[in-house]
Amino acid sequence: MRHDGRSLARAGTRLTLITSTTGPRPADFNDVRATNLAVVLRFVRENAPCSRADIAASTGLNKATVSSLVADLIERRLVRETGLTENRVGRPATMLVLDGSPYAAAGIEVNVDGLTVVAVDLSGRQVLTLRKSFPGVGASASQAVAAVAALARRTVNRMVREERRVLGLVVAVPGLVGVEGRVRFAPNLNWHDVDLAHDLAAALRDPEFPIQVDNDANLGALAEHRFGPYGGAGNLVYLTGEVGVGAGVIVDGRLLRGGQGFSGELGHVQVDPAGPRCGCGRLGCLEAVAGIGAVFGRFSDGGPTVSPAVVAPEIDEVVRLARAGDRATLAVLADIGGSLGKGVAILANLLNPQAVVLGGHYVPLAPWLIPAAEAEARVRTIAPDAGGCRIVASTLGYGAAALGGAARVLDSIESGRLPARP
Amino acid sequence: MRHDGRSLARAGTRLTLITSTTGPRPADFNDVRATNLAVVLRFVRENAPCSRADIAASTGLNKATVSSLVADLIERRLVRETGLTENRVGRPATMLVLDGSPYAAAGIEVNVDGLTVVAVDLSGRQVLTLRKSFPGVGASASQAVAAVAALARRTVNRMVREERRVLGLVVAVPGLVGVEGRVRFAPNLNWHDVDLAHDLAAALRDPEFPIQVDNDANLGALAEHRFGPYGGAGNLVYLTGEVGVGAGVIVDGRLLRGGQGFSGELGHVQVDPAGPRCGCGRLGCLEAVAGIGAVFGRFSDGGPTVSPAVVAPEIDEVVRLARAGDRATLAVLADIGGSLGKGVAILANLLNPQAVVLGGHYVPLAPWLIPAAEAEARVRTIAPDAGGCRIVASTLGYGAAALGGAARVLDSIESGRLPARP
Structure with a gap:
C-alpha cells in the first residue's frame, strides 16, 4: 500500500511529511503513512512503556491519527499493549511496548x-x-x-x-x-x-x-551506534581489529559512506613510509604497522606470519605474557599502540569524533594498546586533548x-x- | 510567533512535521509553520519560476496551506509574483520567484x-x-x-x-x-x-x-556546496590554500563538524615524518610540505619565508616562471603537488569524496599542482581511480x-x- 503526499492531501488526511534536512523532494513523500508508522514504532522502542497520548504529545501527530497508526502496528505484531498504568495524573492509560516476537x-x-x-x-x-x-x-x-x-x-x-x-x-x-x-x-x-x-x-x-x-x-559502526555504550555519541569511529583494519565512521548519527561507498579505508593510509609492506602492496599502511597481522609479525621476528585460523589462541598467549609483565611483549604492544595512535590522530584531526571504538582482536589487547595509542594521538592532534576523542574497547564481542x-x-x-x- | 506541533494539532491545522532522519523529537516541532515557510522558500529558490500548484504537488502540502504560506512569504518580501504563464496545460498560473531585494x-x-x-x-x-x-x-x-x-x-x-x-x-x-x-x-x-x-x-x-x-x-566548503560547480556532489572537500591548509568536509550534503567543532584539520596530519617543521611545532604536517608557505620556503632555498602580505605578487611570479617552462619551478610545483596528493589520498581513503576543491592561493597554481596531486592520490588510494575523486580548482575566487x-x-x-x- 503506497501513497504519495499529494494523494493524501487530496483525500483530506492530516498527514504531511516535510523534512527540514532534505527539503521538499518528491521521493520523500512516497509513503507518508509508512513513515509515520515507523516514527511511532521508533518512539515506542525509545520510550516504552508509553501511552498513545505520550506519542501524540511528542510527535505532533493528532490523537486520532496515533490511534490508527498504533492499531496498524498492533495488527502487524510490532507493538503490543501491556496493561494499564495508574501512576499518572488523569485517567489511567493503556501502555504500549515493542512486540516483534514473530x-x-x-x-x-x-x-x-x-x-x-x-x-x-x-x-x-x-x-x-x-x-x-x-x-x-x-x-x-x-x-x-x-x-x-x-x-x-x-x-x-x-x-x-x-x-x-x-x-x-x-x-x-x-x-x-x-x-x-x-x-x-x-x-x-x-x-x-x-x-x-x-x-x-x-x-x-x-x-x-x-x-x-x-x-x-x-x-x-552501526552496531556500536545502536547497541554500544558510546551509541549516544553522534560522532564515532569503529575500527575493526581483524587481519585487516577498517574504519566505520558515524557522523551526526549517520553512517558516512562517501560518493561510491568506499569510505573508511584508514587501514591503507600510510602512517610510516619506512614501515613494512602491506598486503595491498603499499608501504607502511596502518594495517601493516598496527593490524593484528603486525602483532604476530613482530613476535615471530620476521618469520612466517601466524595463520589467521589460529589467531585467537595466539592472542590468548600474548595476553598471558602481557599480564605476566613480559618486557618484550609489553614493548611490542606499546609500539603497535603508538602506531594505532597515529591512525587515531588522523581521525581526530580530520573528523573530531567523540570516541574511537576498537573491535575484533584489538579488544583483548586493548588494556596495553590504548594508553600508548592515546598518548600518541594527543601529541599528533592539533585540538587540545585530541579534541576530546576517547579510545575505547568494544563491548560487543567478536560478532559486532x-x-x-x-x-x-x-x-x-x-x-x-x-x-x-x- | 511560535507554535508547537501539539497546539497546532489541537487548533485543527493540517501541518504536521515529522522527519524520517531525526525521528520524533519534540524540539523538531517547535515551529512547524516557520519550517514549512522555509521549505516553500527553498523550493522557490531551486525551481523558480514556479506556481503555487507546483509547490503543492512537490511538497505534499495542500493547496490552501501553500497559498497561506506564499502570502506570508510575499508579505515578508522574500518571494514575489511575476506575471502569468500560458505555457502549460490548463489554466494559466501566476508564477513565483525569489524577491529578497530588501x-x-x-x-x-x-x-x-x-x-x-x-x-x-x-x-x-x-x-x-x-x-x-x-x-x-x-x-x-x-x-x-x-x-x-x-x-x-x-x-x-x-x-x-x-x-x-x-x-x-x-x-x-x-x-x-x-x-x-x-x-x-x-x-x-x-x-x-x-x-x-x-x-x-x-x-x-x-x-x-x-x-x-x-x-x-x-x-x-559551504560556499562550494551552494554556489560552486561541484555543489551537486553530496560528498566534497574544500581545501584552503592560504598560509594554513584547512579542510571543510561536506558529507551527504551537510557540513561535518565533529564532536567539538574541530574537524577538518588535514593541514596538521603528518604526511612526511622527514619533512620540515610546521608552524604548529610538529614535523612534516601537510601544511608544512604543501601549504603556500612551502612554495616560498622552497623557492627561497631555506632562507626567510616570504611575508604573507606579499604572497599574491610572488604567486604571480611563480605562475610566470611555470608558464615559461622554468624547470626548477616546474619541479618544485610537481613536488608540492605530490605532497598535496598524499593529503588527498587520506581524504579519498577515509571519506571517498567525489571532489576535492582547491581554494585560495592554490587556484592560480592549480594547472601545475593538480596533475602531480592526482597521480599521487591514485597510487595511494585503495579504491580504483581514487574512488572517483577529482581534484579541481575553485572558481569562487579569493573570497570563498x-x-x-x-x-x-x-x-x-x-x-x-x-x-x-x-
Missing part, C-alpha cells in the same frame, strides 16, 4: 577465519548467535557463497522453528563494497568483483526477505559486524520498510 | 594578509565585495576585532543606503573554532581563546542581526570563505529562521 533480523559476518551469524528480535535482543570456522583465505568466492548460504539457511530454519519471520539479512565483508552492494575487492579474502547479494539470493532460491552486503567496519548487519535491518524497518500484515 | 547576508573572512567582505541577496547574487589589507600576523586580537568591526559597520551602512536589511554576519577565521563559536586557537594569526562573536557584537553595539564565527575551510559566511546565513534562513515581517 520477527527476526539477521547479520552474517564473513571473516578470514570464520563466519558469525547473529539474529535479533525487534528490540535488539539476540535470539541466535553462531560462530562457524571457515577457511576464508583458502576458499574460492563460490565456496564462500555456498558456506554463507548454508549458514543463512540454517538461520532461517531455526527462526521458522521459533515461529519468527526473517525480515532481512545483511552480510558483512572485509573489503570494498560499492553503494549498490557488490564486493569490488576484498584483499584478505582474495575476492575480486563478487556479486555476493545476487549469488546468495540465487543459492537461497530468492527468499522473501531482502539480502544486502556491506563493509564489515560500516556494520560494526554480524550484529551490525542485524542493526541495519532494524534501521531499515524503522525508516519505513515495515513488514506486511501477517 | 535583504542581505554578509560574510567576512579574516586572513593573515587581509579582510574580505561579501554580501549577497537572497538569491545569492553578490551585492558587495570588498578586500582590505590588514596585518593579520602583527595585529593583536583586539586590533583585529576593531578592524573587522569597522568593515562590518561599513558593510551595514552600505546596505542601509541600498535599503537592505542585514540578516546575519558570519566571520571566517583560519583556526580552531568551537561549536559555540569561540576561536580557541588560530596559529597563523597568533590568537588564543578569542570570543570574536561576543567582542564584535559589543563593538557593533549589539546589532539586530546575529553574528557568528566559523572556521574558514568550513565556510569555503567570506561568500561561505553569507551562504551560512542563507542556510539558516532556509532552515526556518525567517526575517520578521517588515
Whole structure:
C-alpha cells in the first residue's frame, strides 16, 4: 500500500511529511503513512512503556491519527499493549511496548577465519548467535557463497522453528563494497568483483526477505551506534581489529559512506613510509604497522606470519605474557599502540569524533594498546586533548559486524520498510 | 510567533512535521509553520519560476496551506509574483520567484594578509565585495576585532543606503573554532581563546542581526556546496590554500563538524615524518610540505619565508616562471603537488569524496599542482581511480570563505529562521 503526499492531501488526511534536512523532494513523500508508522514504532522502542497520548504529545501527530497508526502496528505484531498504568495524573492509560516476537533480523559476518551469524528480535535482543570456522583465505568466492548460504539457511530454519519471520539479512565483508552492494575487492579474502547479494539470493532460491552486503567496519559502526555504550555519541569511529583494519565512521548519527561507498579505508593510509609492506602492496599502511597481522609479525621476528585460523589462541598467549609483565611483549604492544595512535590522530584531526571504538582482536589487547595509542594521538592532534576523542574497547564481542548487519535491518524497518500484515 | 506541533494539532491545522532522519523529537516541532515557510522558500529558490500548484504537488502540502504560506512569504518580501504563464496545460498560473531585494547576508573572512567582505541577496547574487589589507600576523586580537568591526559597520551602512536589511554576519577565521563559536586557537594569526562573536557584537553595539564565527575551510566548503560547480556532489572537500591548509568536509550534503567543532584539520596530519617543521611545532604536517608557505620556503632555498602580505605578487611570479617552462619551478610545483596528493589520498581513503576543491592561493597554481596531486592520490588510494575523486580548482575566487559566511546565513534562513515581517 503506497501513497504519495499529494494523494493524501487530496483525500483530506492530516498527514504531511516535510523534512527540514532534505527539503521538499518528491521521493520523500512516497509513503507518508509508512513513515509515520515507523516514527511511532521508533518512539515506542525509545520510550516504552508509553501511552498513545505520550506519542501524540511528542510527535505532533493528532490523537486520532496515533490511534490508527498504533492499531496498524498492533495488527502487524510490532507493538503490543501491556496493561494499564495508574501512576499518572488523569485517567489511567493503556501502555504500549515493542512486540516483534514473530520477527527476526539477521547479520552474517564473513571473516578470514570464520563466519558469525547473529539474529535479533525487534528490540535488539539476540535470539541466535553462531560462530562457524571457515577457511576464508583458502576458499574460492563460490565456496564462500555456498558456506554463507548454508549458514543463512540454517538461520532461517531455526527462526521458522521459533515461529519468527526473517525480515532481512545483511552480510558483512572485509573489503570494498560499492553503494549498490557488490564486493569490488576484498584483499584478505582474495575476492575480486563478487556479486555476493545476487549469488546468495540465487543459492537461497530468492527468499522473501531482502539480502544486502556491506563493509564489515560500516556494520560494526552501526552496531556500536545502536547497541554500544558510546551509541549516544553522534560522532564515532569503529575500527575493526581483524587481519585487516577498517574504519566505520558515524557522523551526526549517520553512517558516512562517501560518493561510491568506499569510505573508511584508514587501514591503507600510510602512517610510516619506512614501515613494512602491506598486503595491498603499499608501504607502511596502518594495517601493516598496527593490524593484528603486525602483532604476530613482530613476535615471530620476521618469520612466517601466524595463520589467521589460529589467531585467537595466539592472542590468548600474548595476553598471558602481557599480564605476566613480559618486557618484550609489553614493548611490542606499546609500539603497535603508538602506531594505532597515529591512525587515531588522523581521525581526530580530520573528523573530531567523540570516541574511537576498537573491535575484533584489538579488544583483548586493548588494556596495553590504548594508553600508548592515546598518548600518541594527543601529541599528533592539533585540538587540545585530541579534541576530546576517547579510545575505547568494544563491548560487543567478536560478532559486532554480524550484529551490525542485524542493526541495519532494524534501521531499515524503522525508516519505513515495515513488514506486511501477517 | 511560535507554535508547537501539539497546539497546532489541537487548533485543527493540517501541518504536521515529522522527519524520517531525526525521528520524533519534540524540539523538531517547535515551529512547524516557520519550517514549512522555509521549505516553500527553498523550493522557490531551486525551481523558480514556479506556481503555487507546483509547490503543492512537490511538497505534499495542500493547496490552501501553500497559498497561506506564499502570502506570508510575499508579505515578508522574500518571494514575489511575476506575471502569468500560458505555457502549460490548463489554466494559466501566476508564477513565483525569489524577491529578497530588501535583504542581505554578509560574510567576512579574516586572513593573515587581509579582510574580505561579501554580501549577497537572497538569491545569492553578490551585492558587495570588498578586500582590505590588514596585518593579520602583527595585529593583536583586539586590533583585529576593531578592524573587522569597522568593515562590518561599513558593510551595514552600505546596505542601509541600498535599503537592505542585514540578516546575519558570519566571520571566517583560519583556526580552531568551537561549536559555540569561540576561536580557541588560530596559529597563523597568533590568537588564543578569542570570543570574536561576543567582542564584535559589543563593538557593533549589539546589532539586530546575529553574528557568528566559523572556521574558514568550513565556510569555503559551504560556499562550494551552494554556489560552486561541484555543489551537486553530496560528498566534497574544500581545501584552503592560504598560509594554513584547512579542510571543510561536506558529507551527504551537510557540513561535518565533529564532536567539538574541530574537524577538518588535514593541514596538521603528518604526511612526511622527514619533512620540515610546521608552524604548529610538529614535523612534516601537510601544511608544512604543501601549504603556500612551502612554495616560498622552497623557492627561497631555506632562507626567510616570504611575508604573507606579499604572497599574491610572488604567486604571480611563480605562475610566470611555470608558464615559461622554468624547470626548477616546474619541479618544485610537481613536488608540492605530490605532497598535496598524499593529503588527498587520506581524504579519498577515509571519506571517498567525489571532489576535492582547491581554494585560495592554490587556484592560480592549480594547472601545475593538480596533475602531480592526482597521480599521487591514485597510487595511494585503495579504491580504483581514487574512488572517483577529482581534484579541481575553485572558481569562487579569493573570497570563498567570506561568500561561505553569507551562504551560512542563507542556510539558516532556509532552515526556518525567517526575517520578521517588515
